[in-house]
Amino acid sequence: MLQVANIRANKEAYIEALKKRNFDAEQLFSEVLDLDETRRSTQAELDETLAESNKLSKEIGLMFKNGEHQKANLLKEKTSELKETSKSLSEKLADTTAALNRHLYNIPNIPNAIVPAGASEEDNEEIFKEGEVPQLAEGALPHWELAKKYDIIDFELGNKITGAGFPVYKGKGARLQRALIAYFLDKNVAAGYTEYQMPLLVNDASGYGTGQLPDKEGQMYHVTEDNLYLIPTAEVPVTNMFRDEMLAESDLPIACTGYTPCFRREAGSYGAHVRGLNRLHQFDKVEIVRIEKPEDSYAALDGMVEQVKDILRELKLPYRILRLCGGDLGFTSALTYDFEVFSTAQDRWLEISSCSNFETFQANRLKLRYKTADGKKQLAHTLNGSSLALPRVLAGILENYQTPEGIKIPEVLVPYTGFDMID
RNA sequence: GGAGAAAUGGCAGAGUGGUCGAAUGCGGCAGUCUUGAAAACUGUUGAGGGUCACACCUCCGGGGGUUCGAAUCCCUCUUUCUCCGCCA
Numbered sequence: 001m002l003q004v005a006n007i008r009a010n011k012e013a014y015i016e017a018l019k020k021r022n023f024d025a026e027q028l029f030s031e032v033l034d035l036d037e038t039r040r041s042t043q044a045e046l047d048e049t050l051a052e053s054n055k056l057s058k059e060i061g062l063m064f065k066n067g068e069h070q071k072a073n074l075l076k077e078k079t080s081e082l083k084e085t086s087k088s089l090s091e092k093l094a095d096t097t098a099a100l101n102r103h104l105y106n107i108p109n110i111p112n113a114i115v116p117a118g119a120s121e122e123d124n125e126e127i128f129k130e131g132e133v134p135q136l137a138e139g140a141l142p143h144w145e146l147a148k149k150y151d152i153i154d155f156e157l158g159n160k161i162t163g164a165g166f167p168v169y170k171g172k173g174a175r176l177q178r179a180l181i182a183y184f185l186d187k188n189v190a191a192g193y194t195e196y197q198m199p200l201l202v203n204d205a206s207g208y209g210t211g212q213l214p215d216k217e218g219q220m221y222h223v224t225e226d227n228l229y230l231i232p233t234a235e236v237p238v239t240n241m242f243r244d245e246m247l248a249e250s251d252l253p254i255a256c257t258g259y260t261p262c263f264r265r266e267a268g269s270y271g272a273h274v275r276g277l278n279r280l281h282q283f284d285k286v287e288i289v290r291i292e293k294p295e296d297s298y299a300a301l302d303g304m305v306e307q308v309k310d311i312l313r314e315l316k317l318p319y320r321i322l323r324l325c326g327g328d329l330g331f332t333s334a335l336t337y338d339f340e341v342f343s344t345a346q347d348r349w350l351e352i353s354s355c356s357n358f359e360t361f362q363a364n365r366l367k368l369r370y371k372t373a374d375g376k377k378q379l380a381h382t383l384n385g386s387s388l389a390l391p392r393v394l395a396g397i398l399e400n401y402q403t404p405e406g407i408k409i410p411e412v413l414v415p416y417t418g419f420d421m422i423d
Numbered sequence: 424g425g426a427g428a429a430a431u432g433g434c435a436g437a438g439u440g441g442u443c444g445a446a447u448g449c450g451g452c453a454g455u456c457u458u459g460a461a462a463a464c465u466g467u468u469g470a471g472g473g474u475c476a477c478a479c480c481u482c483c484g485g486g487g488g489u490u491c492g493a494a495u496c497c498c499u500c501u502u503u504c505u506c507c508g509c510c511a
Contacts, residue, residue: 043472043473044473047472048479051478051480053491054492056491056492058441059491061491061492062442064491072491082491083491246470
């Protein structure tokens, strides 16, 4: 959520910047500023009324003490009137604040200056590419065929137990997945991230904190009986650990990593591109989250990108990095780098990581602040990234490492799997 | 799931209707003393909004109510603790 003060100070620049998202903020901004104006004047009026009422109440107290009952009763009438006034004023204040917040919730983050303009993923900017695309033998198979051939992932079985998008991993498939999780976590811990295991269900305050609510409500599974949501990513519980916190400057930076399953309803997205592991309702992911001082946050984002690169390099997977254009940029993000692994057998790129700087957009909702050395309070910057999303890494490994003899295991994983071939 | 108790400032802990935003202790900060430190002593120290700065407003787990006036009374929710039950 943007800060009203910043909107007021940078109105024109913000409107211009949001055009990169194809978002027309002109109307919304002037409504926000008007509402804020009303909110503040109403607040001032209410304060005055309450001050008057407090004063009279004290006087009445004194009068009773002095036995001046008649005088006191006379004043009581006056305070009753003030009470009516303050009641209607606080209703107005609540309405105005709610309207203001509704507006603010609908305004996306201001894209960083280097975000390219663009309408869709077509306009994302490729900034880096690494790794050899392997020459596969004639008749190379997509991962869902390989999964069947080697009996390591059973999509039909998941169908039976739960429904589409809930695969069952089996034997070496399950062990490979577990190996990947352990390897990712170890890499992140070695890079200074603290490992966490988080709750998989969150309350709605957490959903609002990181911005899944109210705009992406339909994307989360909702346990209505207890009003809890299954997490769509570890970002939600991890970042919300710091909700309503006042950190010391010396606490920063904070770097967390955690493995969780992720649950996404993915309503309405079915079709050829979502076959196999490409898009699931439940999948595993190792996430990294950082809380940074504003002046450090972009260097930290670069550091996260390096961290993911390092992992992909060790896995020897061909990948590229995209700088997302305004049209493809997430609602809460100021700058996002997507990582994609090339799936040779499918002949397409698969998104496996996304690293974003949210600047103060989440922190403002979260009230995540820190005290600087000279005692000033300011919003921290939050960042997160996947390192990595399991199913597509798995798909990439299966497809790119297939040989006529079987699927080789990337060298770096062998100590984790305990085997070097799926056959 | 049942019965009972509780929730107050960074922490501990008073406060049961009227200068209570809240005693006291610890902690933090500043100073005195000291070559320096410790100890001792003195002062200071919650958060949010508002203001150029004051004033002023709000906040004693959340929400609602009674009252001229609520940390204090009532309702409700949540959480924690103790006991019982159940359970990996």
